[in-house]
Each structure stands twice: as C-alpha cells, then as structure tokens.
Amino acid sequence: MNKIKIISDSTCDLSRELLEKHDISIVPLLVNFKEDSYKDLIDLNSEEMYKLVDKHNMLPKTAAASPGEFLEMFKKYLDQGYQVIYMGIGSKFSATLTSATTAKNMLENEDVFLIDSQNLSSGTGLLLLKTAKFRDMGLEAKEIVKRVEEIVPKVRSQFVIETLDYLYKGGRLSALSAFMGGMLRIKPIIKVRDGVMVVGKKARGNIKKGIDLLIQEFINNLDDIDKEFVMVTHSLAHESYLYINDKLKDINDIEKLYETDAGCVISSHCGKGTIGILYIMK
Structure with missing residues (x-):
C-alpha cells in the first residue's frame, strides 16, 4: 500500500487540531497591506487582520500561493516516498489550483493528484476530512480522488x-x-x-x-x-x-x-x- 500525503491551503479553515489529527499539511495564501505581506494563519490571524484593517482604513489584497511553494511542498513528500493529494480553494475563487497544477507539471510526476474542491472555507475542509477517511481506509490514491470528486457537488x-x-x-x-x-x-x-x-x-x-x-x-x-x-x-x-x-x-x-x-x-x-x-x- 502506497503512503499518501494530503495537502491543502490556508483557506480550508480546519482547526490546527483537525489538521494534526488527520495529518493534513497547509500551503498558506498571502494577505497584503500595501508593501506588507503576511502568510495566512502563519504571520497573521483574523483578529490581527481586523486590527490592521482599522489601522490602515483599507482591506487587504489576497494572493494565491505560488507554484514555487507547491513545488517545494510536493517534492518534500515525494522524496519520502509518498503519493500526494492536493485539494484547496476552488478554481473559480483563486489561482491557487493553477499554481499547484504548474508545480505538478514541473515535477512531471504521476504521484501528484489534484482535486478541484469547487468550494472554499470548511466546505473544502469537509472534503478533506472525507479524503483523510478514505486514505485511512487504505484506498489507493486514484480511488480516493474518484470518490471525493463524486462528493464535491454534494x-x-x-x-x-x-x-x-x-x-x-x-x-x-x-x-x-x-x-x-x-x-x-x-x-x-x-x-x-x-x-x-x-x-x-x-x-x-x-x-x-x-x-x-x-x-x-x-x-x-x-x-x-x-x-x-x-x-x-x-x-x-x-x-x-x-x-x-x-x-x-x-x-x-x-x-x-x-x-x-x-x-x-x-x-x-x-x-x-x-x-x-x-x-x-x-
């Protein structure tokens, strides 16, 4: 049975406890106030962000995770013998899935699987919990992807x-x-x-x-x-x-x-x- 690593991004809104329990790693999106850039949930939480909104009297600009960040994360687990399943914010909400696709293509590795959640926040989080459940049942990566994609519209x-x-x-x-x-x-x-x-x-x-x-x-x-x-x-x-x-x-x-x-x-x-x-x- 192949080892499978599940990766998402910071928009899935799962708690740290759930991420650790289900062994899900996160690639952060960016939150930018003018020249200042913060990694979501690493450099900044929501309470701190609202304080910056009040201070600057402006909303931040958000940015997708870069292909380089996905390349580094994917390679880290591929080098350890894992197959990788990535699912984060839906493709119509962010360019993040495009970045993940670019990284997969750069690696030219069929052990990286990408799923479009077509969702955001813990809508994606729910799908990740199902993904982890299927992994823990011992299903192969292709079968997991097939089952999760069937759940996406539900x-x-x-x-x-x-x-x-x-x-x-x-x-x-x-x-x-x-x-x-x-x-x-x-x-x-x-x-x-x-x-x-x-x-x-x-x-x-x-x-x-x-x-x-x-x-x-x-x-x-x-x-x-x-x-x-x-x-x-x-x-x-x-x-x-x-x-x-x-x-x-x-x-x-x-x-x-x-x-x-x-x-x-x-x-x-x-x-x-x-x-x-x-x-x-x-």
Whole structure:
C-alpha cells in the first residue's frame, strides 16, 4: 500500500487540531497591506487582520500561493516516498489550483493528484476530512480522488453576512446596494453553488434572523444530510456559534459538529461576524 500525503491551503479553515489529527499539511495564501505581506494563519490571524484593517482604513489584497511553494511542498513528500493529494480553494475563487497544477507539471510526476474542491472555507475542509477517511481506509490514491470528486457537488456551504462593508470594499457589491442593505438591515445568505458564490435568501433585522434561516434550511434537509461531519465556521462570531450549537445539539445522529474559525483570506472577503453551517448531502 502506497503512503499518501494530503495537502491543502490556508483557506480550508480546519482547526490546527483537525489538521494534526488527520495529518493534513497547509500551503498558506498571502494577505497584503500595501508593501506588507503576511502568510495566512502563519504571520497573521483574523483578529490581527481586523486590527490592521482599522489601522490602515483599507482591506487587504489576497494572493494565491505560488507554484514555487507547491513545488517545494510536493517534492518534500515525494522524496519520502509518498503519493500526494492536493485539494484547496476552488478554481473559480483563486489561482491557487493553477499554481499547484504548474508545480505538478514541473515535477512531471504521476504521484501528484489534484482535486478541484469547487468550494472554499470548511466546505473544502469537509472534503478533506472525507479524503483523510478514505486514505485511512487504505484506498489507493486514484480511488480516493474518484470518490471525493463524486462528493464535491454534494457539499453545501452557506454563510450569513453581518456587515456588507467587506463585500462592498472588496468590489463584490455596489455602493447603492451596500447603502440600501445597511439602511434596511439586510443580512444576505451567501451560498456556494457550482463553484461560485450566489446570494440566497435575505434576512432583515439582526443577524440571528439570518442564522435562523440557515438552521431551518439545515433541519428541512436533515434526512438527506450526511451527518458524519458538520461544520459551523465563523469569523470572530463565537456567540453566534453557541446559538447554533444550542439549536442543533439535540439532533442525536450528527456524529461530529465542529466549530472552526475563518482564516484571514476568507475573513477579508466576508467580514467580522460572518457565520455559516456547512455539510454534505447524501
């Protein structure tokens, strides 16, 4: 049986504990404030990033990991006799998969396998946990890739946004829409579908109204959800997590309900207070 190493990037938003438990290594994306560049989750966490946003009165620019970083990481494990499976942020969200593909082509090694998660944050994280499960079952790399690619379209990632400022400043929302949304206290639900972000329902009022929509959708789909892993991922919104956990804790057949923190790259695009429930359909 071949040794298999799983590699992702810092946008997967798995906790350090989960990464270590499942032996998943991370290539960091970059967060840039003018001339200052930080490696996501290595040089900077989300709380520190928000302080820099306030200090500079600007959002950072994020950048994909370079081919060189993937080349170094892939070669490290190939030289130890591993096959490598990489899966990180979806190809429509970042050029990171392109960098990984460039590195694979430079190595000209068929023991590097790449999967497009078509997702972000712990939507990718859920797929990584499945990948680790299949590896630990002793499956071959090609079979793991095949099984995970079949699961990719079954991932459901949705977040409720506390503030529209980050979507506006990041160029994803017009000034008028941001103004009207703020005036009407709209909390949009952002979903990932077919590899891109779309706007779902829009709650009006405080963020709990939006969270309740997420919870209700989860409960409505309960019979069709793979309950092995469920993620509640947020950007400095622990109280909102506790609210969700209280609502879901009596659903006995959820095997693992994880709280995870959004890293700097994800947080820089969604803003403080954002929270989501992420899961896989059967």
